[in-house]
Amino acid sequence: MTFDSEELSVKLYNTEKQEARIVDLKEYVIGAVASSMPPEFPKEALKAQAICCRTLVVKRMGIFGGSGCKRQPGFDVCTDSIHCQGFMDIDERQKIWANRYEEFAQKIQAAEEETSETIMVYNSNPIEAVYHEACGGCTEDSENVWGNKVSYLRRVECIYCKDSPYWNNIKSFSIRELKRRLAINFDDNLTDKKEIPGLLSGVESTTSGRIKKIRIGDMVFDGEDVRSLLGFSSTRFTWKVSGVSFQVMGLGNGLGLCQYGARGMALLGFPVDEILKFYFTGVELKQMDKPTHSKPLIGKTIVLDPGHGGDSGSSGPMGLSEGYVNLEIARAVAEGIIQCGGKVILTRDKNEFVSLAERVRISNENRPDITISIQQNIFADEQMGGTESFYYPGDIEGKKISEHIHRELLAVLMLKDLGVKQADLFVLRETNNPSVMINVAFLSNPEEERFLSEPEFRQKAAKAIINGIEAYYHD
Ligand SMILES: [Zn+2]
Ligand SMILES: [Zn+2]
The missing domain is CATH 3.40.630.40 (Zn-dependent exopeptidases)
Structure with a gap:
């Protein structure tokens, strides 16, 4: 069952410009890939990203029975990458890619065309095709981020992002700086000692090695709070207590596709379907169905x-x-x-x-x-x-x-x-x-x-x- 996907249009709300736009699906996918993955990445990784971006919008589109962007009624998606999905329009692409515009535009267009109409489904339904920059060694179970269990968002061990700049970052703080940033009480006189007993304790972590709860000084924090207060790229971190240096692994929440992992797999020669099936447990790739509302005005x-x-x-x-x-x-x-x-x-x-x-x-x-x-x-x-x-x-x-x-x-x-x-x-x-x-x-x-x-x-x-x-x- 094929149809011309160019006939499908996405009702897009540009959060930054506070502007409504109608974009055809093909053009939408190109703009979303441009916004979410570096165009230098290998082709199979860009194809994996194109399928993620398309699946994510199809799941929301009213014409496919989706309920649209929850924040902007009447729109399929917004361009807020945290709420729905980022989107880079053609002017921005030209500006940012500058003299490599032609090369990158061709690459992304090819990734869109070669995966045209393909989406990821679980039990025949489009999935919430989330992605993050780099998992740092292990992706995450959905319940540890969202609180609910999603069958296809299961933890997988990933060594493919080890070449990413986010595999392993050391962030160091003095005790004074840590006290200020976290607004905790802790005895400063201990600063000189190699061991600082009692500064960090009560650690609860997920099976993928991300911190869920930790006691620092006299306060208990959620891993997410520590991440934002100390400016870490993920909650997958460990520490050494001499001064205090944290080793932070990965960038992002660890859900779904690890983008640097997709890059690593593509460089090793894995095709797009194997990349996606590695990160999304039990999903299948298939052609999009005809819109459920292709005759929305019957009886009117x-x-x-x-x-x-x-x-x-x-x-x-x-x-x-x-x-x-x-x-x-x-x-x-x-x-x-x-x-x-x-x-x-x-x-x-x-x-x-x-x-x-x-x-x-x-x-x-x-x-x-x-x-x-x-x-x-x-x-x-x-x-x-x-x-x-x-x-x-x-x-x-x-x-x-x-x-x-x-x-x-x-x-x-x-x-x-x-x-x-x-x-x-x-x-x-x-x-x-x-x-x-x-x-x-x-x-x-x-x-x-x-x-x-x-x-x-x-x-x-x-x-x-x-x-x-x-x-x-x-x-
Ligand atoms: Zn939205
Ligand atoms: Zn990874």
Whole structure:
């Protein structure tokens, strides 16, 4: 069962820029690999990383039945590497890779293409495909990090990351520095002695050798707290008590794929499937399933109302007719809705005048689930521009639909956000079903008129409206 994965798009929330974006899955995987693994790594390691990144996002994507990013409702993933998964966009890649851009871009693109549509599953479900920089000798059981036992996140001994810069780091502190950093009490007079009895005791560690609990001075710490207070790269550490020097092994929490280990295995000639099966216990590699919601609008009837047909509509400064633009966008939306299994009624399908009262009558008579009126703004001031959406005061569903559509439009068209507003407009007031009015852009603004004259722009707007409708029903 194959399908074109380029048709799948990821709703991405850029945490740093506080920005919404729609990216196709292929491009998403490339940006996620770029963000999470050095591009100098060997190809089989990059392929392992590509499968991890793809599996992780597929598990979250709404279209596959995932529940999305828990922090940003309505989005599949955010770009916070601690919350969801990091993502490096093309501008950043060009900047950071500089004169090696072509080489690295080709390598990562090849890693994506050669693993295309492959994900890791356990009992046929996509797994939480986590990874960390270097385990330092042993990966970790999930319960020691998350508190719950995950069958495929089991401890494995790994010698493959021993060439990493994180295999073994010595961090030394004076007793005074240790006291300050950990805010503990301890008798300083003992500082000169070789042995410092009682400074470190009560150690509890996991079977993989990471510290769970330790008593330092007069306080008991979790391994994680020591790691963050003393700036260690992992909780896999031991110590020597003359001064105090800690030997820290690994970087990261030790869950799932050890990235430097994947590098080591790739250099030894292991193929991608053996690398992944080494770190993820009992998983299988398989092709992604078809999206579970490929027909998300089955059973829905939607009235599309392209406003201002024929002579009733105005034109832009270059002569583009509003009635024509509205109809072109509405037709593209109609096509998309039908592909999603929904039923569409257009209040007009030619560029002709249909009265407002008649358009409302068509809507009410067909008892649709939603009515969407598509229009363009026209202002005397040519500078005015942007995207604006309206619903009737008190129409709660209309408000939700307009918010979803508005968000999708902003993400792809990137025009000025004029907001989602209440308005007592005839077409909204007189329809007896949830209704919205979308003003895609300003026909009176020469730049936006030029956009509206381009078929690609109208297609993008239509796709955004369809995505908004889908998101509303998925919510
Ligand atoms: Zn997130
Ligand atoms: Zn390792």
